[in-house]
Amino acid sequence: MSTTPDVAGDPVEAKLRTFVEGLLGGQITAMQRLLRWRPAWNVELQRGGETLQLHIRGERGGDVSPFPELRREADILTLLGKQGVPVPRIYGFCEDPQAIVMQLVPGSRDVKTAKDDAERKSVSRQWIDAIARMHYLPLQPFLNQGISLPKNAEEITLAGLEAYYPLYARNKTRAQPLAEFALGWLRRNVPQHRATPGFVQYDSGQFLFENGKVHGLYDFEFAMIGDPLADLASARMRDNYEPLGDKFADLYRYYQQVTGQPADPDVVRYHTALFATVSTMQFSASIATPQPGDPHDIYTEFDIALRRVVVHALAEAMGVALETPGLEIVSNGPNAQLLTMLNDALTQVEVASEFQQTKLRAVSKLVEYLGRGDAMELRLRELELQEAQVLLDRTFNRWEDIDEALESFVKSAGPEYDKPLLRLFMEQIERRVLVYGSTAIGGSASHIDLPPVE
Structure with a gap:
């Protein structure tokens, strides 16, 4: 490990060095900033x-977190460690700049590094064992830390939504018809039998393992008290880009064995839609x-x-078949030469x-994305305008007016419009995925590709 040239002498790093050496004694011999945002x-x-x-975990920055106080996460990790959940040991908290100083947990999150399938399955079940233990911890220590306790089935189910909603409402600068549609559906379809809260990570499926052993769960920035099945749902989403190590359906069955809880696949599907919605609201x-x-x-x-x-997730919950629209893709737009330059x-x-170099790669990715937009964005907007006019039975002169009209409509529309609206949003997003x-x-x-629940 070495100090990267770009942060050597940086005042933020200098403050962190001084704090860590003062906190723990000794001398820092290597400090490496990770290549991430x-x-x-x-x-x-x-x-x-x-x-x-x-490991030093700094502030995320920006206003994109429902729980922006980094100390909150440090306190949660301390409580979890005291109660036997495998998490990094917390050594201290730096106030300026705000950062958590913690144990560097050995290992990798990438289950492809496991020696074989048997080890991958074992690791994934160790993760289930850890979150199941967490879900049944006494809640009083967390309440003493100021974490809210939902009191009935609706509050338990919607704990995540209510945590994220103030952030969304505070920062909202333009209409968000898909988010408002999803919010309406979620509030109308709350499972009424989930009446036992537990402590949940809420962005679950994050663990580090080495030599076949899970050494720690990590990232408790969004942790709260809510429905334990929310953790299964968020891990199910994560399985798309960070595989869990075994089939999700098998892991859910193992969770049922460990906890003694009956299968409740529709609630897992509901929480998949809820977690995707609040995550969309967040950004x-x-x-x-x-x-x-x-x-x-x-x-x-x-x-x-x-x-x-x-x-x-909404299509799955509503029983609506996914459809991919046809779209002729054009590679170059009017600014192709300029984008080449x-x-x-x-x-x-x-x-x-x-x-x-990571910053430069980020710019390159945005330029590539812009190139697709230059070629296809006007066609996407034309199709979206046409479909909105049909559904809402009105004429739009500007594409910019569509979202305002759609948001207004979804807030007042009854359940009979759920499937037509979902199909409209499906057409919109699937075309954009075809382009981008x-x-x-x-x-x-x-x-x-959401893995099956059962």
């Missing part, structure tokens, strides 16, 4: 003949009104992929730092 470092500290391997303002410094390529990737999951200019930019799905940003959306 969120600030994070792996650190090696020498102290009295021992070597401590540490909707970042796409509608991009802010300086945002990881624009990442948020755009999240947006198109999550919107497709919302549609697929821009791509060429980017290839000529030389960046020595590996970290800054082969790009680096759109690749995640093109591989959405």
Whole structure:
């Protein structure tokens, strides 16, 4: 491990070094900023003949979290560790800059690194054992930490939605008809029998393993008290791009064995739609009104992929067949030559730092995405305008007016419009995946395939 050239001497890193050495004693001998959009470092500290391997988790930045206080996550991890859940040990919390100093858990999340299928299945079941233990922890320690306790079936089921909604409403800058449609359906179809809350990670399926053993669950930024099946649903979504190690249906059956709970597949499907919806809400303002410094390529990737999951999950829950519309794809638009020049200019930019190279790749991904938009966006908008006019029985002069009209309609429409509206949104997102799905940003959306629950 070494210090990357681009962060050596950086004032933020200097403060973190001073804090860690003051907290734990000893001397930092290596500090490496991870090549990801969120600030994070792996650190090696020498102290009295021992070597401590540490991880520093920095603030996400921006206004995209329902629980923005990073200390909240540190406190949750401390509580979980005290109660026997395998999570990183927390050493301390830095106030300036805000960051969690924790144990560097050994291992990988990539189950392809397991030696064979037997090890992959064992690892995935160890993860189930860990979340099942977490779901049945006493709740009082979390309540003492200020975490809200939902009191009935509706509050338990909608705990995640109610946590994310203030963020969505506060930052909303333009109409969001798909999100509002999903919100309406979710509120009208709450399972009324899920009356026992548990502590949930809420962005589940994140664990590190090595030599066949799970060493820790990680990322509790969105953890709360709610319906334990929400964790199964979010892990089910994650299985698309981070496989869990075994078939989801088999893991859900194992969860039932461990917990003694009966199968409830419709609720898992419901929570899949709910988690996809709140995740879409989380980043909707970042796409509608991009802010300086945002990881624009990442948020755009999240947006198109999550919107497709919302549609697929609602279709599954409603029993509506998925359909792929026909669309003639054109490769080049009116700005093709200019975009070629821009791509060429980017290839000529030389960046020595590996970290800054990630920034340059992000720009390249956005330019590629823009090229598809230059070729096809006007055609997509034309088709969306035509379909909205048919469904709403009115004429639009501008594509920009469609979302406002659709949002107004979905807020007042009865359940009899659920399937026609879903089919409209399905047409919209599936066409966009046809256009953008082969790009680096759109690749995640093109591989959405919810695994069977049973």
